Amino acid sequence: MKEGLKMAARFAVLALVFMGVAALSNRPLHRSLPEGTGVLMLSFSHGADRRAACRPATEKEMARMPPNMRRREICPRDRPPIRVEFDIDGKRVFEADVPPSGIAGDGPSRVHQRYVLPAGSYDVAVRMRERPAGDFAWHGERTIRIDPGANRVIDFRATAGGFVFH
């Protein structure tokens, strides 16, 4: 009888500890966004054209190359940074010359910006050009409705005509 009670007490202690652990496994709740807000993301990956076009190699450059690797043309791999500007309700929230990725600077430029905004409608405008200077080749403007807890995304796909609003 005494051993039975002891066994029950052991079980009860273990069960209590495990209950505490089980409770901690999903409580207390965590709120990742303030109440009444949503998220707008500007996220895309785009590679500008190579910095320079291929050009004929000079005699001097040819001489420097190992004989079995001589090429008539020199084609620079690296890309220039892209210029991105992003406005929300006329206010500039992001502007940057985004460098290309990769060790050789030949990968696409990446933009991933996240904005937590109170629910409501916003006029957004995004521009991009593939060189630090010059005119913006790509534009996107739209009025976006952000509901509480909504996740809105502005992506870019050149094949789809430019900026895509999800």
Place this chain on the structure above:
Amino acid sequence: MQETRRANDWPPLRLAKAGLRRGFDILERGAGRLFSPALNPLAQIGALSFFLFWIVAVSGIYLFIFFDTGIVDAYSSVEWISGPHWYHAGVMRSFHRYASDLMVVTVAVHLLREFSLDRYRGTRWFSWFTGIPLIWFLYISGITGYWLVWDMLAQYVALVSAKLLDVFPIFGEPLARNFLTPEHLSSRFFSLLVFLHIAVPLILLLGMWIHIQRISRPRVNPPRLLAALILAALLAVSLWKPALSQGPADLTRVPVEVGLDWLFLPLYPLAEAWGGWSLWGLMVGVSMMLAVMPWLPPFRRAPAAEVDLPNCNGCNRCVEDCPYEAIRLVPRTDDEPFPHQAEVDADLCVSCGICMGSCPSSTPFRRVQDLKTGIDLPGQPLAEVRESVIAASAELKGDRRVLVLACEHGAGGGDVGGVVTFPCVAMVPPSLIDFVLSKGLADGVAVAGCSESACYNRLGVEWTKERFAGARDPYLRKRVPRERLATIWASPFENRRYEAEKAAFAERLAELGAGAPEPAAEEGEKTRQEAEA
């Protein structure tokens, strides 16, 4: 010696250790009383971690039978598991979740306990150091598991994990772009996660195996009764609060409010608040700090045990008893007619002295001028032990003379007068007790070890009990009157109980009457001379 070492610790560390030690001591004593020392969960927290790993592995294999990979299929298959098939697959899901959570708890307790006991320095660096990557593998295993369910919590985990990983420019596309919209998500991603969720736990298991390589007789299985109690408690909790999903992931929405697993994901809110680099800095910084702790000052280390070949016949007892695999038998290098001799690996020896206590030649009765034994501790050799015992017994007066042979990590280690301390009570050769009682150096001997369920040197308490019970070589001889021998297992915080048990033992001795005649002062000297003659 150990206390001195701790006293030289950096003060905040010393205070942290003392506080933790006191806390653990209270919990261990309570658990020891309820569960018995043999079943005390806190005394086998490492074995519990192994056991929980196997529960997670078996339940995971079972769940994998029913799990589908895919954006929609993953969630619906898990819902099927927890819904119509709750009574087998759902229970297994809860086992899988809660055993993983419990493993986080046992690993944390194990780390804090070893830290509080200062068991990470010197030769113990290996177990400590190899334990650090296990924490990372455990967390990666758990986090990839949460991801697989593809519910709202999984979505939150995916978004924050991607944010953390994207600080490293190692992916062609930022990981976060996989979770922008439902169109961006690929089912192949789940296949990759399943692979990770299987591969990383396997690496974890390999790491756990490496982790225990430098200790002998590692406990990797809890006693069956305790294992059964754990399974029963897990079943009860699984029925009381089944592990459930938190609604399907929806990439057009933000998982605004999620029930976070605060054991596996406590740093995720920090990642949101601080950003990736700061959190990586914190995690890598803490890991590095933990990893270098064994080499931080104080650096003192007692000299390793030494073999004395003329007294070693390669009997293997020290090899059997060493808790740290620091001794092995090697082919004989002298002309003695034995095939083997003991050899100590100084890098693995913690100078606990258990080997000296196990050596059959460690007997104070030996009539040799220069008392030596087959394996000895240079810091406290057998000859010095005999001297100390004779000197301590000279301090005892009256008809209830109790000589205490104490572990320096227990309550007896702080006692004064008639006390000889050892790094571990298993360093005491049973013949030393025979020597004390037969020579009338005391009316009784109290062997005062450290906590019964939390032996500082892992196996000291167990070996001592077995030697006294005649179940382990070297035995305590039958002629030793057992009523004149007491064992007191008390942690450094149990002084009151130690004193009470010692006083009760003295009372019993008084009732028994005098033991062997008490040697006069000059006779004590004679005993020493006789022993040395």
